[in-house]
Amino acid sequence: MKRFVSAAICGFAITFCYAVPASRLSSHIDNEILQGLLYVPVGWPKLILEPFVSPNGFPFRQEDRLIFAIYIFGSNMILYGLLSYLGLLGISRLGRSKRPQPGVLPPPPPAQQWK
Secondary structure, eight states, X not given: OHHHHHHHHHHHHHHHHHHXXXXXXXXXXXXXXXXXHHHHHHHHHHHHHTTTSOTTSTTTSGGGHHHHHHHHHHHHHHHHXXXXXXXXXXXXXXXXXXXXXXXXXXXXXXXXXXX
């Protein structure tokens, strides 16, 4: 349960901590390629949705901007939360494999040979 809550917090934090500086920085960049590359980590849900929806259809209309923002932010939280969860799961599995298991004795140290 702690891992799930930590992943949800990380999903929000990663999205927020990337989106705020990226939006500030993109207004100072004139190169459209760099602006596009800066947009992709948080704007990927729009890029997936564009081929399936007409440009003037739902959620691209002006009155649907709030729903569209919730969709983008929610999708980013799910993606980065899932990646955080898998990372935390891998870290916990690494730590668990190095700990001695209860009831299992460690192997004896190698015998030293004296000459």
